[in-house]
Amino acid sequence: MRIRTAAKAATTLALAGGLALTLGGAAFAATGPTNLTGKGCPSVYNNSASGGTYTQTLTKRFVAANGIAYGDYKVVFHNSAGIVSSAGTREYRCY
Known part of the structure; x- marks a missing residue:
């Protein structure tokens, strides 16, 4: 019985964790990091x-074949509890 109870608890925690991640993803999509297009990279x-707080750090600046400059940014999110998580990368046009 204990193993079955532990398995149910683990499943419940996994489902709750998945819901929390989904809700967090929705919040990220709604506000997220600042669009840096036009801010000069x-x-x-x-x-x-x-x-x-979102911290966006320039990792690469390049000029495309059409002569337009772009910047690639690594995005990191710092929540109010001090936990840091990666929020992927973004590319913005530099002007």
């Missing part, structure tokens, strides 16, 4: 959103 940019 700063080396670092911070903005507050979703109950924490």
Whole structure:
């Protein structure tokens, strides 16, 4: 019986964790990091959103074949509890 109870508890926790991740993803999509297009490709940019801070760090600046400059940014989210999580990468046009 104990193994069955433990398995049910683990399943319940996994489902609850999945729901929390889904809700967090929805909040991220609604506010997220700042769109840096047109801001000149700063080396670092911070903005507050979703109950924490997004830090966007320039990882690569390049000029496309059409002559337009772009910047690739690594995005990290710091929540109010101090937990850091990756929010992927973004590309913005530099002008």
